Every structure is written in C-alpha cells, then in structure tokens.
Amino acid sequence: MTKVINRSKPGSCAKHLSSNRIQEILMILPMTIGFLLFSVYPIIWVIRWSCFNYNGFSTPVWCGLDNFIRVLTRDPAYWNSLLNTFIIAGLKMLVEIPMALILAVLVNNARLRGGKFFRVVFFLPSVFSIAVVGLIFSILFSAFNGIVNAVLWELGIINRNISWFGDKTHAMFVIILVSLWTTFGLNMIYFLMGLQNIPKSLYECASIDGASPLRQFFSITVPLLSPILQLVLMLSVLGTMKMTDLILVLTNGGPGGTTEVVMTYIFKYFFSYGDNAARDVQFGYASAMAVVTAVILGITTLIYLRVSRKMQSYDE
Template sequence: MNAGINGNQPVVRKRQGTDKAKRQRAVFLFLAVAPSLIGYFLFTLYPNVMSVYYSLLDWDGLTAAKYVGFDNYVNMVKDQFVWRALYHNLLYMIVVPALIVFISLLLAYLLNNKSYKENAIYKVLFFFTNVLSTVVIALLWSFIFDGSFGLLNGMLELFGLTMDDFYWLGDSRTAFWVLVLPMVWGGVGLYVVIFINAMSAIPKSLYEAAVLEGARPMTILFRITIPLLRGVIRVCVVFVILGSIKGFEIIMILTNGGPEGSTDVIGLYMFNLAFGREYHNYGYASAIGMFLFVILVGAKLIIDKLFPEDNVEF
C-alpha cells in the first residue's frame, strides 16, 4: 500500500508543477496584454460604442441632449453635402492608391535591380516624407501652389506657360486635383521601402533565369516581381485605400473643403459639423461617422473579394 502511494507522488507533483506553470504563464500573458487591451477599450471600443448612442441624439455638446432616434440618419440621406463629400472620397480612393502603389513599385524595382551604391541614401530620402508631420507637408505644398511666388507657377513659366498669379488651391476647377500631389508625395516613401524589402527576398536565381531567357526589365517586373508580391501589394492597397477614405488632414489645412466645397470629404465634413466654428452637432456628426464606418467595412470586403489573399512560396 505504501509503495503504491509513494509511487503516485511523483505523478502528483509533476501535475502540480504543470498546473503552476500554466497559471504563471496565464498571469504573464494577462499582464503583458492588459495595457493594450485597456487602451483598446478606452480609446477605440468605448468611443465607437458611444458614437452609436450619440448618433441618436440632437446634441451640441453643451446643452441637454435630446433623443431623436433615427432622424439624424434620415437627414443624412437627404443631405446633398454628404453625397458630394462621398463622391470626392470615391475619386480620391481610386486615384491616390493607384498612383502611390504604381510609383512605389516602379521606384522600388529600379532601386532593387540596379543596385546603386547610394541605395541606402535613397531609402532614407524616400522615407523622409513619412517622418514629416501632415501639417509640415501641407504647409510645404501650400508654398508650392501659391499663385504669387509658388514653385509650381515658377516652373511652368520656365517652359513658357504664364500663369498670371493663378492660385491652384483657390480655383474649384483645379483645387481637387492638385491635392492629389501632396497625398501621393507623402505616401510613396513608406511603400517604396516596403516594396524594396519585399523584392530583396525574391531569389536572384529567378531573375537570372529570366535574363538568360531574354526577358526585358518590364517583362520581369510584370511576370515575376509583381506576381510574387501579390500579398504585399494587397496589404498596401488596403492601407492606402482605407487611409484615403478616412483621411482629411491635408485637405483641412490647405483648403478646408473649399473653394465652394470642391474638395470636401466625409471625414472633414463630419469634423466641421462636430468642432466647427459656426455649427456644433455631435449627434449628426456621429451619424455621419457611423456611415463612414460602414463605408470602411464595405471597402474592406470589396477589396477582399477583388484581391483574395493567397500565399506565394519561393
């Protein structure tokens, strides 16, 4: 009997040691994840849940809130400025990501395959735009677009095009399209670095075999490099598209939606409704925020449908 009991003691001790290790591991994981979870609940989940509640109110943030149900959503559907801003968002969503991804891929391909001695310096220069704040980028381009002493008009005059102090941001015909330039300029650098690092992981033997077969550089780019970077390109496209939908900082600083609302976007319209100088309606702004959330989710689902995730091994 004693031998049997003593024989089971190592098993019991081993099980107790395993349970203790599991508890310690659980406590460690909880302590490691808790700060991030607390931050997520306080600054992401809770504000989003409260936005749903605020969207059902008529509230200016100061006086007593009045429950209006779905009136804010009904008014939003009838609001022509919402649909005008959404139209601008859709245009930016098509133009800006296409230019950023195309230019980034081309520059990364050239730097990766030419093996310039200055490649490290080029990486820093391209990434420098992402170090700058949005305010700095916007102010820099405001001087470029200035009609009196702007760099753009000066360069055009060198080619014989006299602009007569034309203000690019002050004309509704040009303001929308010139805003694409700072958006692309500020976003290309990051994706150039990402694509360079992704391309450097592709085996050189694939390129050497293609060169021996007589493939040209553009053929190599579209037949080898881009297909092998589908996963990376997909992630970059998702980030750029979602960023172009909800971003408005550059537009707010350069034009604030003008002239005549020609550059207004959903995020900026919502911001001005909630925090503008003349009008404060947190309830209506929250309803537009929920609409923007639906757009972002829908855009993500469409991207997943058009660009299914696939794993490429090489």
C-alpha cells in the same frame, strides 16, 4: 541504462502553467485596457449619440433614426464629400502604386550607386508632420507669391498666375500631389521588402531561358508581389478615406466646399470649424455621419477582400 526519475513535486507543473498564464495576462492587459478605452468606448459613444439631438451642452433629445434619414436623404454635401474622397483615392492610386513599385525595383538593383541614400530620401516625406507639409505646399502654390507660379513664369509655361486653390480642378490636383508625395515612399518600402524575399535563382533561371528584364518583371516580380500589392492597395484606400489634416491645412474644403472630404465634413460638425463655424455643434448628426461612413468603409473593405481573394485563387 540509467533511469531518469522525475523528482518534481506534485502540482508543480500546474503551478508553473498557472504562473505563465498570469504573466501572459499581465503582458496583454495594458494594450487591452488601451483598446477598450480608446477604440471600443468611442465607438459605443458615437453609436449612442447618433440617435440624439445633442450639441454637447444642452439636454440630449432622443430623435431615433432622424439623423440617419437626414444623412441618407437630405444632405447632398455629405455625399459630394464622400465622392471627392473616392476620386482622390482612385486618382492617387493610379499614380502612386506603379510609381512606388518601379522605384522599389530600381532601388533594389545592386548595380545602382547610392541605393541606400535614395531609400532614405524617398521614405523621408512619410515621417514629416502632415500639418507642416500642408503649410509648406500651401505657400509653394500660393497664387501671388508662390514659388510654383514663379517657376512656371520663368519657363514661359504661363502668362498669368494660376489660382491653385481658386477652383476645384486645380485644388484637387494639389491635394493629390501632396498626398502622393507624403505616402509613396512608405509603399516603396513595402514593395522593397517583398522584392528582397524573392529568390534570385528565379531571375537567373529566367535569364538563362532568354527572358528579357521586362518579361521577368511581369512574369516573376509582379505575381510574387501580389500579396504586398493587395496590402498596399487596401492601406492606400483606407488611408485616403481617413484624410483630414491635409485638407484642413491646404484648402479647408474650399473653394465653396468643393474639395471637402468625408472626414473633414464630419469634423466640422463635431467641432464647429471653418465653414460650419456659424452653425451649432451637432454631435448627434456628426455621430450619425460617422456611423454611416464606417459602414461604407466596412463594405468597401469586404468587397475588396472578396475580389482579391477570388483573384488570388484564380491565379493559383
């Protein structure tokens, strides 16, 4: 029997491991630096200035928890904007999630002609600039020369132009519609990825047992897509909570601030924009609102994760 002799020099393994460790550190160093500069430092900056009265130019004045007390007790407009945010998120998910799932099932069907074409068409709105999309839809829903009103006139559905951005109900409808159009394609792709990982043998066995396509959908497809569904729900809620540019372009919070969402409300105090242009910039108060909103988002996420974990353990 031939004996294998290790002729490596003493300490060579240690040097090799050390060089690998250095390479690993160098590879993650750029991302770590970026994370510290663009995520950790802004968070610390916001938390710090939330305890000051500061407009970016004058000398900061320490005010303790006064900004937080103002948010929690003396600013109903902030809570109205937060309520609008949750309303948009809830109504949007009621339509978006079922529609994305159904379209994913249809596109995943091998018998559908042009399946790849429909995948591209449905996903395409997700790559458009939100500002451009908002501008296009603001023109489409214009009260006097908009295409939507013209089509409704021709169909005989209306006998006078609808001011889509003149009241809260119509404006919220347009916001939800545009937000839905820009995001359902991405969620469809998530569901499509999950569908392609489901073994075909399960459907074949169900067909042999006499299960209808509808029964297969609720007994096989939906349960096996539950992890993807949980991810899509969480991303949809967090994405809607961070909605800013679409509201600024479409309604700018109007009419009269009734369609303001929480991020646009905070944005206007940071940059003295829109309805808040006549007021002074209030970095301190805007920072306090950002901290409160972050806490609310964190609590919402934790509650959702806790509930989804319980539901998953119950299903198992």
